[in-house]
Every structure is written in C-alpha cells, then in structure tokens.
Amino acid sequence: xxxxxxxxxxxxxxxxxxxxxxxxxxxxxxxxxxxxxxxxxxxxxxxxxxxxxxxxxxxxxxxxxxxxxxxxxxxxxxxxx
Amino acid sequence: xxxxxxxxxxxxxxxxxxxxxxxxxxxxxxxxxxxxxxxxxxxxxxxxxxxxxxxxxxxxxxxxxxxxxxxxxxxxxxxxxxxxxxxxxxxxxxxxxxxxxxxxxxxxxxxxxxxxxxxxxxxxxxxxxxxxxxxxxxxxxxxxxxxxxxxxxxxxxxxxxxxxxxxxxxxxxxxxxxxxxxxxxxxxxxxxxxxxxxxxxxxxxxxxxxxxxxxxxxxxxxxxxxxxxxxxxxxxxxxxxxxxxxxxxxxxxxxxxxxxxxxxxxxxxxxxxxxxxxxxxxxxxxxxxxxxxxxxxxxxxxxxxxx
Amino acid sequence: xxxxxxxxxxxxxxxxxxxxxxxxxxxxxxxxxxxxxxxxxxxxxxxxxxxxxxxxxxxxxxxxxxxxxxxxxxxxxxxxxxxxxxxxxxxxxxxxxxxxxxxxxxxxxxxxxxxxxxxxxxxxxxxxxxxxxxxxxxxxxxxxxxxxxxxxxxxxxxxxxxxxxxxxxxxxxxxxxxxxxxxxxxxxxxxxxxxxxxxxxxxxxxxxxxxxxxxxxxxxxxxxxxxxxxxxxxxxxxxxxxxxxxxxxxxxxxxxxxxxxxxxxxxxxxxxxxxxxxxxxxxxxxxxxxxxxxxxxxxxxxxxxxxxxxxxxxxxxxxxxxxxxxxxxxxxxxxxxxxxxxxxxxxxxxxxxxxxxxxxxxxxxxxxxxxxxxxxxxxxxxxxxxxxxxxxxxxxxxxxxxxxxxxxxxxxxxxxxxxxxx
Numbered sequence: 001x002x003x004x005x006x007x008x009x010x011x012x013x014x015x016x017x018x019x020x021x022x023x024x025x026x027x028x029x030x031x032x033x034x035x036x037x038x039x040x041x042x043x044x045x046x047x048x049x050x051x052x053x054x055x056x057x058x059x060x061x062x063x064x065x066x067x068x069x070x071x072x073x074x075x076x077x078x079x080x081x
Numbered sequence: 082x083x084x085x086x087x088x089x090x091x092x093x094x095x096x097x098x099x100x101x102x103x104x105x106x107x108x109x110x111x112x113x114x115x116x117x118x119x120x121x122x123x124x125x126x127x128x129x130x131x132x133x134x135x136x137x138x139x140x141x142x143x144x145x146x147x148x149x150x151x152x153x154x155x156x157x158x159x160x161x162x163x164x165x166x167x168x169x170x171x172x173x174x175x176x177x178x179x180x181x182x183x184x185x186x187x188x189x190x191x192x193x194x195x196x197x198x199x200x201x202x203x204x205x206x207x208x209x210x211x212x213x214x215x216x217x218x219x220x221x222x223x224x225x226x227x228x229x230x231x232x233x234x235x236x237x238x239x240x241x242x243x244x245x246x247x248x249x250x251x252x253x254x255x256x257x258x259x260x261x262x263x264x265x266x267x268x269x270x271x272x273x274x275x276x277x278x279x280x281x282x283x284x285x286x287x288x289x290x291x292x293x294x295x296x297x298x299x300x301x302x303x304x305x306x307x308x309x310x311x312x313x314x315x316x317x318x319x320x321x322x323x324x325x326x327x328x329x330x331x332x333x334x335x336x337x338x339x340x341x342x343x344x345x346x347x348x349x350x351x352x353x354x355x356x357x358x359x360x361x362x363x364x365x366x367x368x369x370x371x372x373x374x375x376x377x378x379x380x381x382x383x384x385x386x387x388x
Numbered sequence: 389x390x391x392x393x394x395x396x397x398x399x400x401x402x403x404x405x406x407x408x409x410x411x412x413x414x415x416x417x418x419x420x421x422x423x424x425x426x427x428x429x430x431x432x433x434x435x436x437x438x439x440x441x442x443x444x445x446x447x448x449x450x451x452x453x454x455x456x457x458x459x460x461x462x463x464x465x466x467x468x469x470x471x472x473x474x475x476x477x478x479x480x481x482x483x484x485x486x487x488x489x490x491x492x493x494x495x496x497x498x499x500x501x502x503x504x505x506x507x508x509x510x511x512x513x514x515x516x517x518x519x520x521x522x523x524x525x526x527x528x529x530x531x532x533x534x535x536x537x538x539x540x541x542x543x544x545x546x547x548x549x550x551x552x553x554x555x556x557x558x559x560x561x562x563x564x565x566x567x568x569x570x571x572x573x574x575x576x577x578x579x580x581x582x583x584x585x586x587x588x589x590x591x592x593x594x595x596x597x598x599x600x601x602x603x604x605x606x607x608x609x610x611x612x613x614x615x616x617x618x619x620x621x622x623x624x625x626x627x628x629x630x631x632x633x634x635x636x637x638x639x640x641x642x643x644x645x646x647x648x649x650x651x652x653x654x655x656x657x658x659x660x661x662x663x664x665x666x667x668x669x670x671x672x673x674x675x676x677x678x679x680x681x682x683x684x685x686x687x688x689x690x691x692x693x694x695x696x697x698x699x700x701x702x703x704x705x706x707x708x709x710x711x712x713x714x715x716x717x718x719x720x721x722x723x724x725x726x727x728x729x730x731x732x733x734x735x736x737x738x739x740x741x742x743x744x745x746x747x748x749x750x751x752x753x754x755x756x757x758x759x760x761x762x763x764x765x766x767x768x769x770x771x772x773x774x775x776x777x778x779x780x781x782x783x784x785x786x787x788x789x790x791x792x793x794x795x796x797x798x799x800x801x802x803x804x805x806x807x808x809x810x
Contacts (some may be wrong), residue, residue, distance in 0.1 A: 006727070006730075006731055006734065007727050007731075007760065007781070032690075046484050051691050051727055051731065052690055052691050052692065054721070054724070061650075072759075074759055074760045074763040075763070096514070101719075104719070160601075164725040184601050185601065186572050186599055186601050186602035186605070187494060187574065187599050187602070188531070188569060188572050188599075188602070191494075191499055191500060191501075191531040192531040192532050194499050194531075194644065195499065195530065195531040195532050197498070197534055198682060199532070222719060223718070224718055225717070225718025225719060225751065225752050226718075226752065227717060229716075229751060229752055230718075233716060234526070241664070244471065244662075244663070245661070245662050245663025245715075246661070246662075246663075246718075247660075247661040247662070247663055247664050247714070247716065247717065247718070248664065248715055249666070249776065250716045250751075251663075251664065251715035251716045254716055254750075254771055255774070258771075258772070270612035271662065273494065273496050273574075274494070274496050274499050278497075298663060300666060303496060304496060304497055305496075305497075308497055322420060325667075327666035327667040327670055328666035328667075328669075328670065329662055329670050330669055330673050331666075332669055370671075370774065370776040371667070371774055371775060371776065372774040372776060372777070382733070
C-alpha cells in the first residue's frame with residue numbers, strides 16, 4: 001500500500017500490510033500518528049498526517065528491512081535510510 | 082577561560098525525563114568535551130536512565146550517587162513546580178542553577194532568587210536557554226544539537242549576554258563569521274525578574290582574562306540596561322560593550338500603563354530611544370543592525386589594546 | 389491584568405482593609421437606590437480602565453438619590469479615552485480630614501517588593517516624590533521571610549507620622565503587603581487612603597494589577613469577582629485576525645504561533661523567535677516596508693501549525709506576499725516550517741515561489757529545508773544573509789521591479805537563487 005502527502009509518501013510492502021502485529025508496532029512507534037490500526041487490526045496510513053513526518057526512522061526500526069519505505073517527494077523520491 | 086562553567090562543571094537536569102529535557106541532555110553530552118551530566122531528577126523515576134544519565138527521585142540521592150557536591154542544575158520542571166525544584170537544588174548545595182522554564186509567576190522567581198542569594202548560589206534565567214563555552218561545554222539548550230552549536234559558536238574574546246535565547250546564537254554566529262569568537266555566551270532570560278542581570282554578570286567577565294569585550298542583546302521594557310549603564314559608569318570597566326536593541330517600533334505601540342508607584346522606585350521606565358541614549362551616555366555603543374556589531378566591537382578592542 | 393476600581397475595592401475589603409459603604413451597578417435606577425441606602429451625599433464614579441476620569445466628567449457629585457441616578461445615567465453612556473464604562477461605583481462622600489498614600493509594587497532591580505507610603509495622598513505619588521521627598525517612605529521587604537508589622541511601622545514612621553494615626557495605619561499597610569504577595573499582584577495601591585474626622589482610615593480608591601502568569605492560581609477569586617477567564621483587558625480588544633491567530637496557536641500544542649498582532653500593510657510576516665521577530669519587524673519598517681502583521685513562532689511547530697499561521701496571514705486582505713524569517717534556530721525545524729508555508733500557498737491555490745518573498749531560517753535541519761524550498765522554487769538564503777538584509781530584500785521584492793519582471797532578486801554573497809546547486 002502506498003499513500004502520498006505533499007512532501008512525504010509512505011509505502012508498505014503488500015506482504016506486510018496485513019500483519020496486525022506490525023501494524024500495532026508501527027502505530028505505537030510513530031510520534032505523529034501516520035500509522036493506525038483499522039478494523040481487524042489491519043494497517044492504515046493516515047494521509048492527513050503524512051506531511052508531519054519528522055524523519056525519525058522509528059517506523060523503519062520497528063519493521064523488517066524493506067517492509068516500510070519513507071519517500072521524500074521533494075527530493076526526487078529519495079528514500080529515508 | 083570562561084565564566085560560570087567549564088569542562089569540569091558537574092550538573093544535574095531536573096525534570097530530565099520530559100520532552101525538552103531529554104533533548105537538551107543529549108545535546109549537552111554531545112557538545113564540546115562532553116558535559117559532566119552526573120544525574121537527572123524526576124520524582125518517581127528512580128532507577129531509569131536518560132542517554133546513560135542515571136535518574137533519581139531527589140537531588141539528595143543524586144548528590145549521594147555522585148559522591149561529591151554537584152555544581153549545577155538545569156531546571157526544566159513546569160512552572161507550578163519550579164520553585165520547589167529550585168529550592169530543593171539550593172538546599173542540597175547546588176550553586177549554579179539554570180532555569181529554562183517560562184511563565185513562572187514573578188513572586189516565585191523572587192523567592193528563588195532571594196534564597197539563592199542567601200545561600201551563595203546563583204540563578205541564570207528563568208525563561209532562558211542557558212550558558213555555552215564554545216568548543217568546551219554547554220549547560221542548557223543553547224545553540225541546539227552539537228553540530229549546530231559548533232557552527233554558530235567559536236572560542237574567542239567576546240562575552241555575550243542576551244535577553245533572548247535565539248538572538249544569543251544569531252549574534253554569536255555573526256561574531257564567529259567575523260573571526261571574533263566568544264569566551265562565554267549567556268542567555269539570561271526575558272522575564273521581569275531574573276536571577277542574573279547584565280550588571281551582575283559584568284564582574285565575572287571583568288575577572289576573566291580571556292574576555293576582552295562584551296556584546297549584549299537588549300529590548301525595551303525593564304530597567305536592566307539602565308542598571309548596566311550605572312554599573313559601567315561607577316566601575317570603570319576594562320571591557321568595552323556593544324549593544325544591539327530590538328523592538329524600537331514598540332515606542333509606537335503604547336500599552337496600558339498604570340501605577341505611577343513603580344516609577345518612583347526604579348525610575349521612569351525608558352522608551353527604546355531613551356534606553357539607547359542612556360547606554361550611549363555610559364559609553365556603550367548601540368548597533369543599528371546585528372551585522373554592524375563585529376566591526377564596532379573590533380574597533381573598541383583595538384582602541385583598548387596596549388600600544 | 390488590571391482590576392476595575394470596584395473589583396480592587398472588593399479585594400482589599402476581603403483582606404480586612406476598611407472600605408466605604410459603596411455600591412457597584414450597571415443600571416442608573418439602581419444607582420439611585422444605592423444612594424438612597426447611603427442616605428447622604430454621594431460620588432458617582434465611572435468604572436473604566438483608563439485615567440483621566442475626573443477631567444472627562446466621569447466623576448460627579450450628587451446630593452440626592454435623583455441626582456445620583458441622573459449622573460449615573462450620564463456616566464454610563466460616557467466613553468473615556470475610547471473606553472466604555474463597565475458600570476459605576478456609588479460612593480458615600482466622605483468627610484475626609486487628610487488623604488494618605490499606600491502602595492506596594494515590584495522593584496525588579498532589587499528583586500523584592502517595595503512598600504511606599506506618604507501622608508500626602510490624593511495626588512500623583514510621583515509628584516510628591518519630586519516635590520516633597522521627605523514625605524515619601526519606601527521600604528523593601530523579603531520574599532522569603534513572612535511580612536511583619538514592624539516593617540510597615542518603619543516606613544510610616546520614616547515620613548514623620550506618629551500617634552494614633554501610626555497605630556491605625558500599621559495593620560492596614562501590613563494587610564496590603566500580604567495581599568500583594570498572596571494574590572500575585574504587580575501593583576496594589578490605595579490612593580487616597582482617607583483619614584476621616586473621627587480618626588478612622590478608609591480606602592477611597594484602589595488600583596490593583598494581578599500578574600497574568602499567575603492568574604491560574606487565583607481562579608476562585610477571579611470567578612467570585614466576575615472576571616471572565618478569557619478577559620485579557622489589553623489596551624484594545626483583539627481583532628478578528630488576532631483571535632484567529634490565537635485559534636491557530638490553541639488548536640495544536642506542538643510549538644508556538646504567538647502574539648499575532650494586526651497591522652495594515654501588504655507584507656505578511658511569518659517570523660520568530662521572540663527577539664528575532666522584534667528585530668525583523670524593526671528591519672522591515674526601517675526599509676520602508678509595510679507589515680501586515682507581527683507574530684512570534686517559537687518551539688517546534690507542527691507542519692499544520694506553520695501552515696495555519698501562513699494561511700491566515702496570506703488570506704488577510706491586502707497581503708501580497710509573505711516573508712518567512714527567523715533568527716538562527718536550535719529547536720525549531722527549518723524543514724517543517726518550510727513544508728508548512730509551502731503547503732499554505734498550495735492549499736490557497738498560489739505558487740509558493742510567487743507568494744513567499746523570501747525564506748530566511750538558518751539552523752536545525754536546514755539542509756533538508758533547503759531541498760524542499762529549492763524543489764518549489766522558493767527564494768531562500770542561509771545564515772550569511774543577516775536578518776536585516778533578508779528583511780530589506782523582502783521589502784524590495786514587494787515594492788519594485790523584481791515583482792514586475794519576475795526576475796530573481798539580486799544575489800549578494802551567500803544568497804541562493806532557486807534552481808541553482810545548493
């Protein structure tokens with residue numbers, strides 16, 4: 001799944017998008033509430049908060065490598081690493 | 082050298098687990114030689130640590146844990162609790178207290194300052210960003226993360242005193258860019274009653290061999306600049322002073338002023354233009370723009386240099 | 389926050405200081421009733437937070453309840469210095485033998501409260517201090533030792549007052565000192581403190597000012613006095629624009645968008661922090677610019693807050709462009725402010741490169757911020773361009789040929805034009 005704000009886009013690998021445990025970890029980790037858990041614990045990306053991303057990497061730390069991508073739309077889609 | 086703090090100063094952070102405190106603790110540990118942050122105090126959190134700094138319930142425990150008197154404290158505790166925290170620090174032998182917290186009622190500040198005086202302690206602030214000795218140590222959030230602080234502040238002969246935290250960095254950065262580093266920069270806070278005014282810090286700079294000149298940031302409101310002008314005139318300081326004053330347009334924004342009583346106690350409160358005149362009369366040059374400060378202080382330094 | 393006279397009277401009454409048998413009302417007929425109850429000559433006093441009441445006709449004497457009602461009707465409709473009265477005070481006209489002065493105020497240099505007393509009251513204490521200095525006593529008192537009666541006694545005796553007057557005044561001044569401290573006042577003044585023909589003392593006027601920062605710990609008192617929580621009692625009421633600014637600040641606790649003040653120029657200012665804002669405003673004025681507003685960004689605002697503030701300023705009638713400028717920032721993130729102001733432009737259907745005259749915020753996360761600004765073609769400069777120079781360029785951009793031709797502003801050393809390599 002991918003969701004785009006104006007400055008930041010977030011992409012979560014489809015195979016991980018259904019992982020409720022990952023969804024829980026992500027929603028806890030993000031200090032600006034970009035990730036949420038919807039019905040049945042499924043991962044949701046809160047589009048209105050995308051542009052608040054502070055590039056803290058806590059979501060990357062909380063997920064398997066490559067599962068989550070933070071994309072800087074203002075920097076030719078450079079990935080946060 | 083420096084005033085107030087140096088590489089050996091030990092200090093605690095009161096309110097260390099708070100959002101701002103966690104940040105500034107990291108910054109102080111990273112900057113210069115690395116500050117000796119020997120403990121933090123947040124009641125109820127004994128046993129935790131913040132960036133490796135042990136957290137205690139009380140200042141007394143922190144002193145015990147350190148095994149020796151602790152020199153200073155950075156206080157970030159919310160306004161309703163600040164007085165209690167500062168009293169605790171003072172009564173446990175802490176001699177230098179930097180109060181970051183803003184919006185503390187004046188009465189509380191006055192009590193803290195009076196107790197400090199009684200016990201031979203000194204308060205910097207409240208509502209301030211702390212103290213920095215470039216490339217050596219910082220106590221407080223002044224200058225931000227180590228990398229940013231290192232960019233703005235460099236060691237040198239100028240003592241900097243500012244009522245505004247952000248402007249301490251702006252002025253110091255301008256001085257650094259002109260090759261005029263700082264001996265110590267102090268953000269003294271903007272409240273009506275503060276622990277240390279310009280005049281009260283001057284004797285410290287006077288006694289510091291590294292300091293050759295002083296740059297201050299001032300605003301309209303209050304009488305601390307008049308106090309400085311008086312001090313300079315009465316003490317024949319060896320240190321030339323350049324001041325920058327912001328807020329001149331405030332002369333055109335009359336507020337509600339009442340209470341004639343205040344004026345007969347401390348004298349009529351100066352307008353911005355009157356303040357500038359008063360400073361000039363004491364030999365303190367007032368810069369129109371921040372970028373003019375380096376040339377002005379350099380000139381004064383040259384005047385005073387031995388032939 | 390300044391108290392009205394009728395509120396101040398209530399405060400000192402609660403502290404045990406003798407007051408007259410006054411009444412407060414917003415209704416002329418009721419003023420007549422109060423006068424009837426007093427059963428004697430009265431003084432009708434406008435309740436406004438400005439001086440010059442007497443001169444403006446806001447203080448009138450009445451011999452009968454009918455006169456009291458008539459005067460009250462007049463005074464209730466009388467604006468003084470642009471202030472409409474909150475109501476009127478109906479005071480019994482006292483038989484005064486002598487008027488004294490008693491006040492407590494902060495001495496910021498000594499960092500203690502100071503008690504001031506004079507047997508010459510009823511006029512400006514400043515004047516007395518100048519003309520009869522030996523008749524004005526001042527005494528500082530400790531913040532940490534509880535106030536003791538002898539301190540009041542000393543300051544009164546220093547002016548030559550003795551006898552039964554001294555003994556009657558000591559408890560009054562003691563109570564005044566205590567109420568000053570306990571209520572977080574920054575001014576507590578009774579002038580005149582009248583000595584009546586029978587030797588008793590009574591407060592004939594009172595000025596009290598409570599520190600705004602401390603209001604939170606006196607909610608009960610303020611509520612009992614009828615002071616609204618939202619009442620600021622500033623020199624003038626906040627404008628709609630300013631109230632909207634407060635809203636932007638209040639809606640999100642992340643960072644500060646404060647002190648939004650309305651002016652009527654064409655250059656919107658999104659500026660900070662405190663000292664930086666003052667410096668920038670001065671600089672804009674010095675270069676002939678016409679600010680549309682003043683404000684102080686501080687702390688670490690969310691993108692939403694920065695956006696909200698920028699939208700508010702951009703949306704103000706008459707604003708052609710905004711200048712986004714701050715002194716070097718430590719805990720404010722340059723990239724987040726950049727996102728906020730650009731987003732504001734986009735959401736209002738504007739080209740950020742057009743609407744943002746200049747962006748000057750050096751400091752934390754500036755490299756990331758510069759990438760964002762470059763991507764949107766916004767003209768930005770780094771720390772080598774001073775606050776003053778940034779303000780000058782903003783004013784120039786609004787004023788002159790640059791806007792007409794669309795050419796980028798002249799680049800001084802350190803300035804960076806959009807599209808160039810950072």
